[in-house]
Amino acid sequence: xxxxxxxxxxxxxxVSTLQSLFGERHHFSFPSIFIYGHTAxxxxxxxxxxxxxxxxxxxxxxxxxxxxxRLLLEQILxxxxxxxxxxxxxxxxxxxxxxxxxxxxxxxxxxESLKTQTVYIVLDKAEYLRDMEANLLPGFLRLQELTDxxxxxxxxxxxxxxxxxxxxxxxxxFVLYFPDxxxxxxxxxxxxxxxxxxxxxxxxxxxNILLGVFYTVCRDLKELRHLAALNFPKYCEPVVKxxxxxxxxxxxxxxxxxxLKKAMQTVYLREISSSQWEKLQKEDTDPGQLKGLSAxxxxxxxYYSKFILIAAYLASYNPARTDKRFFLKHHGKIKKTNxxxxxxxxxxxxLGPKSFPLDRxxxxxxSIVDSRVAPTANIFSQITSLVTLQLLSLVGHxxxxxxxxxxCTVSLDFxxxxxxxxNFDIIKYLYDFL
Amino acid sequence: MSNRKSKNxxxxxxxxxxxxxxxxxxxxxxxxPHGNLFGIQVQYKHLIELLKRTAIYGESNSVLIIGxxxxxxxxxxxxxxxxxxxxxxxxNVLQVHLNGLLQINDKIALKEITRQLNLENVVGDKVFGxxxxxxxxxxxxxxxxxxxxxxxxxxxxxxxxxxxxFGDRISSCPVIFVLDEFDLFVHHKNQxxxxxxxxxxxxxQTPVAVIGLTCRxxxxxxxxxxxxxxxxxxQIHLMNSFGFPQYIKIFxxxxxxxxxxxxxxxxxxxxxxxxRLSEDRSVQEVxxxxxxxxxxxxxxxxxxxxxxxxxxxxxPFMTSxxxxxxxxxxxxxxKANIVHGLSVLEICxxxxxxxxxxxxxxxxxxxxxxxxxxxxxxxRKAHSVYNxxxxxxxxxxxxxxxxxxIKPMERTSVNSQREYQxxxxxxxxxxxxxxxxxxxxxxxxxxxxxxxxxxxx
Numbered sequence: 045x046x047x048x049x050x051x052x053x054x055x056x057x058x059v060s061t062l063q064s065l066f067g068e069r070h071h072f073s074f075p076s077i078f079i080y081g082h083t084a085x086x087x088x089x090x091x092x093x094x095x096x097x098x099x100x101x102x103x104x105x106x107x108x109x110x111x112x113x114r115l116l117l118e119q120i121l122x123x124x125x126x127x128x129x130x131x132x133x134x135x136x137x138x139x140x141x142x143x144x145x146x147x148x149x150x151x152x153x154x155x156e157s158l159k160t161q162t163v164y165i166v167l168d169k170a171e172y173l174r175d176m177e178a179n180l181l182p183g184f185l186r187l188q189e190l191t192d193x194x195x196x197x198x199x200x201x202x203x204x205x206x207x208x209x210x211x212x213x214x215x216x217x218f219v220l221y222f223p224d225x226x227x228x229x230x231x232x233x234x235x236x237x238x239x240x241x242x243x244x245x246x247x248x249x250x251x252n253i254l255l256g257v258f259y260t261v262c263r264d265l266k267e268l269r270h271l272a273a274l275n276f277p278k279y280c281e282p283v284v285k286x287x288x289x290x291x292x293x294x295x296x297x298x299x300x301x302x303x304l305k306k307a308m309q310t311v312y313l314r315e316i317s318s319s320q321w322e323k324l325q326k327e328d329t330d331p332g333q334l335k336g337l338s339a340x341x342x343x344x345x346x347y348y349s350k351f352i353l354i355a356a357y358l359a360s361y362n363p364a365r366t367d368k369r370f371f372l373k374h375h376g377k378i379k380k381t382n383x384x385x386x387x388x389x390x391x392x393x394x395l396g397p398k399s400f401p402l403d404r405x406x407x408x409x410x411s412i413v414d415s416r417v418a419p420t421a422n423i424f425s426q427i428t429s430l431v432t433l434q435l436l437s438l439v440g441h442x443x444x445x446x447x448x449x450x451x452c453t454v455s456l457d458f459x460x461x462x463x464x465x466x467n468f469d470i471i472k473y474l475y476d477f478l
Numbered sequence: 479m480s481n482r483k484s485k486n487x488x489x490x491x492x493x494x495x496x497x498x499x500x501x502x503x504x505x506x507x508x509x510x511p512h513g514n515l516f517g518i519q520v521q522y523k524h525l526i527e528l529l530k531r532t533a534i535y536g537e538s539n540s541v542l543i544i545g546x547x548x549x550x551x552x553x554x555x556x557x558x559x560x561x562x563x564x565x566x567x568x569x570n571v572l573q574v575h576l577n578g579l580l581q582i583n584d585k586i587a588l589k590e591i592t593r594q595l596n597l598e599n600v601v602g603d604k605v606f607g608x609x610x611x612x613x614x615x616x617x618x619x620x621x622x623x624x625x626x627x628x629x630x631x632x633x634x635x636x637x638x639x640x641x642x643x644f645g646d647r648i649s650s651c652p653v654i655f656v657l658d659e660f661d662l663f664v665h666h667k668n669q670x671x672x673x674x675x676x677x678x679x680x681x682x683q684t685p686v687a688v689i690g691l692t693c694r695x696x697x698x699x700x701x702x703x704x705x706x707x708x709x710x711x712x713q714i715h716l717m718n719s720f721g722f723p724q725y726i727k728i729f730x731x732x733x734x735x736x737x738x739x740x741x742x743x744x745x746x747x748x749x750x751x752x753x754r755l756s757e758d759r760s761v762q763e764v765x766x767x768x769x770x771x772x773x774x775x776x777x778x779x780x781x782x783x784x785x786x787x788x789x790x791x792x793x794p795f796m797t798s799x800x801x802x803x804x805x806x807x808x809x810x811x812x813k814a815n816i817v818h819g820l821s822v823l824e825i826c827x828x829x830x831x832x833x834x835x836x837x838x839x840x841x842x843x844x845x846x847x848x849x850x851x852x853x854x855x856x857x858r859k860a861h862s863v864y865n866x867x868x869x870x871x872x873x874x875x876x877x878x879x880x881x882x883x884i885k886p887m888e889r890t891s892v893n894s895q896r897e898y899q900x901x902x903x904x905x906x907x908x909x910x911x912x913x914x915x916x917x918x919x920x921x922x923x924x925x926x927x928x929x930x931x932x933x934x935x
Contacts, residue, residue: 064787071500072507074783082819143580143590179579190577203882204812212693213547218780221810224819226918260822261870313869394847396898453895
């Protein structure tokens, strides 16, 4: 096994703290340790690697998998009995309550191999413990006292300890912070997995460019590694084709930079999948017209549906008292003062859509459509299909006596694109843009 | 020659240090029942008297031990039970330890009592109508344990008198029930277990002592009327009532090595070092800070553990620098640490939220408003480098929500759009400004924006 410094980079201080906390095998350690830090800051990796390297008896459970109490407790007990499975395959243990867990735990750890050493239980994503039974978190914090054995429970989480503490207090764990990686550390770690065909400097230059584009937005190591792996073939393209050498940084940069910017809008947001991205790179097409998940052209609506949607948007974002001004052919004199007074904060586009009754929707619809529209079942069924498509949403209960109320849930850009296809200038009709 | 001597010294040191670590870790981490009792001698006397009366004279008692977390309740009861068991007469005293965290309802509690009294075979497959029936069956089963020696020592004349005065003492064993986290038992349905236990302690069936440990001062208000009336209202309070000079003495005692330590010379040197530390001004400041935050011994143990793990063969004695560093680690602001690791875009969003809070006086905001505020910053010509697409900003916003730095005002309903959901920021202005000071490579324009939202300053 290679020495720890080569396997775990940039975490020397934390490794030494953890090692000194664990102490000797038979020493007592703190009953519970709480490790927090940003995602992808190495908590799981360092803890697992350290426990495996030092060959300490440990059980590793991820709380995301354990939707019920039983799953969590049985997993721990089964993995523990597996640790000392020198007698062949043991049967699956059934454990339904925390009381049984403590009793069975005491039984399992009276085995010779586990009696003298500290047993470690590592609970990853511990924030999910807060949503399970109320006695679970305080119970695990005190497990050493409840079972009277040499056991330490390690909690790993992204959320700080203050948000875990129960109301009446609990046994306080030892809190350890895993600091985030600095940009130098990130560069070091990312350059570590360079493919062997290219030199380390070449890859380091690429990582520099990548960090230059993405560092202000995202510091998550996992995301950055994924993006680095995805975009490296595109970066090497000029070198492979022979257009540029390894040291022509300017040419390489010009080639990759628009590509990375496009990646930020698509792969980073998971608008398109990574395999689609790789296919696009291989085809070498111009990445201009990428159809992401939220592209407008996805939805091709019939003519009247588009108008219904536009009418719904106007009904949601215009206050009802302004309808007269926009939609009547001959509106009378309207006092300017009351009408035009609006605060920036109450701009409807900031507060969100309001609900409107069906009658108002139909009224606006009749006024914006040029030809005569009859209120047939056709129109009503189109309204229902818009609700199914989640472009409109039904507010309140289905069987209301005074008629259904709706809300329009599309964004301004979407509705502008739709209005453009029917040659309707929606901005003229919006109160917020007066 | 000197090389060998120093190597020998190092070896001896290393072994000593292992032993030191072992002793001190046992003391700090394991809550051994051999610890000293600081300042709770009166309460201890009260408790041990009570237990002796139950064990020797067959009196039934109930008491509640109340004290904040870490004030020594479990330590007190463990000490008392240890002393009780050493008395000769207490051979047949049975103990049942229940914990509110483990026995979350009365059925499990009853099974646990059966198990701890080793009466599982006696109960077998019996089905009982009620909780009270079951419990009285268990206690009756204990009666069948005769105490033969006592019967032999009496002559028949005195026998009848003895039986009359001491009731059932001869034919049943006293049971001590220790209920940890007593306030959790109060939430069981109808408080059946508590009712029955206190009922038995009032009636003269079997001598029981019911001892409850809890951290809630208002525990009596949580008891039902019928349970409260059967309780003896005897309370022992442990209030950590020592002052700062005694706190320093406790610190010295906790850190010193006991007399039974194998290497006497090293132990002496170590204890002298501890004495020096307790008189050092900076160490006293550290202890004062710790004392002002929380008096209980658990936080002191945490501080000493943190300082202890710096002890290595090359640094065999603790110094005041160790303690000061340990104190710093103990009193870190964890939210500031999290903010330290955010990306620049996320910091910009937090600053936008701060400005919204300043202008609109802490009214809840939604993503659209924050984005609007952020756009005002980006619109200034020099800041076009921060002009990210809206979905990218939304992803950063959702990351902040995942870290629980912002919180929705009400639960998400499926129908509402995420951009318009009202949120609240869980950082306050001083925290944000402090975090910005420590933020690595903070761009100057972002920092200036944080201090004022007006564009011409």
